[in-house]
Amino acid sequence: MTQFLAMGGYAAYVWTAYGITLLVLVLNVAAARRSHRGALRRARELAGRETSRKQATVRQLR
Amino acid sequence: MRLPRWFHLLGSPPFVYRLASKLNPWICGVGCLLLAVGGYWALAIAPPDYQQGEVYRIIYIHPQTAYVGTMAYVVMAVAAGIGFVWRIKLAHAVAVSTAPIGASFTFCALITGSIWGRPTWGTFWAWGDPRIMFETLLLFLFLGYLMLRAAFDDRDKADRVSAILAVVGVVNVPIIHYSVIWWNTLHQGPTLFAEGGPAMTNDMLVPFLIMFAGFTFFFYWLLLTRLQAEIVERERGSRWIQELVAGAGA
Numbered sequence: 001m002t003q004f005l006a007m008g009g010y011a012a013y014v015w016t017a018y019g020i021t022l023l024v025l026v027l028n029v030a031a032a033r034r035s036h037r038g039a040l041r042r043a044r045e046l047a048g049r050e051t052s053r054k055q056a057t058v059r060q061l062r
Numbered sequence: 063m064r065l066p067r068w069f070h071l072l073g074s075p076p077f078v079y080r081l082a083s084k085l086n087p088w089i090c091g092v093g094c095l096l097l098a099v100g101g102y103w104a105l106a107i108a109p110p111d112y113q114q115g116e117v118y119r120i121i122y123i124h125p126q127t128a129y130v131g132t133m134a135y136v137v138m139a140v141a142a143g144i145g146f147v148w149r150i151k152l153a154h155a156v157a158v159s160t161a162p163i164g165a166s167f168t169f170c171a172l173i174t175g176s177i178w179g180r181p182t183w184g185t186f187w188a189w190g191d192p193r194i195m196f197e198t199l200l201l202f203l204f205l206g207y208l209m210l211r212a213a214f215d216d217r218d219k220a221d222r223v224s225a226i227l228a229v230v231g232v233v234n235v236p237i238i239h240y241s242v243i244w245w246n247t248l249h250q251g252p253t254l255f256a257e258g259g260p261a262m263t264n265d266m267l268v269p270f271l272i273m274f275a276g277f278t279f280f281f282y283w284l285l286l287t288r289l290q291a292e293i294v295e296r297e298r299g300s301r302w303i304q305e306l307v308a309g310a311g312a
Binding site for chain 1: 097101105106110115116117119120123124127162163166167169170173174177178180181280284287288290291292294295298299303304306307308
């Protein structure tokens with residue numbers, strides 16, 4: 001195991017390269033999911049505004 | 063000319079959104095599985111290189127991320143071109159969704175290449191090396207595309223103007239590919255498409271190819287997720303989106 005982690009003396013290079021790549025993948029997933037959730041939330045807020053606007057009009061008409 | 067039905071369906075945002083919802087768990091599963099298997103194989107099973115020793119193991123992530131970056135650019139340019147010519151909004155949405163992913167993979171390729179360069183070439187960075195310079199240009203093309211879009215308030219205008227940049231910039235892709243053949247650079251030549259077949263034995267070639275497939279699936283998973291976000295953003299006020307968010311238990 002220690003031998004595996006040592007990477008023949010190149011541990012700093014190999015593990016840094018793999019670590020950064022993994023980080024880029026993870027951040028990509030987080031960013032993509034966040035924008036999807038954000039877009040859905042904004043669409044929901046718009047729906048909420050439309051409904052309250054309609055309700056206000058109905059109240060005025062009464 | 064009458065176009066086939068699937069062509070119209072692929073231009074329809076609700077159809078594509080639902081298709082992405084159905085496909086995405088599978089694409090994600092296959093991508094993650096391939097990356098896990100390929101990553102383990104690359105680090106723990108594949109034999110060390112007879113010249114470079116263990117540090118060569120960066121070959122299982124560096125060319126793959128570089129490939130996904132350039133492939134992403136081609137996807138972006140083709141989508142932007144289709145959007146520009148046939149005025150298909152969904153195509154522009156694909157182009158916008160691709161840009162940040164392509165930029166991040168290109169960044170990753172540059173960083174892993176730099177880390178690999180230190181022990182093998184004796185330097186992190188080589189100004190004037192054509193492969194490195196054109197790969198850096200690729201990163202700036204992605205970033206330039208996003209910055210150009212940000213300069214417009216009007217989305218249709220941003221779509222049309224940025225599409226021109228995306229399409230013109232595609233000439234960089236073959237230059238990157240052939241740079242190691244056209245110029246005598248510090249960067250090593252092609253491994254997979256080397257003259258006389260792949261310059262690797264099977265115990266290295268198999269994980270090498272698994273990682274290519276894994277990163278490619280992962281890219282399309284990210285692309286479809288971002289495309290879904292972009293579709294919802296663009297169609298926010300439409301009836302089907304309102305039904306979608308109402309149905310999801312708002």
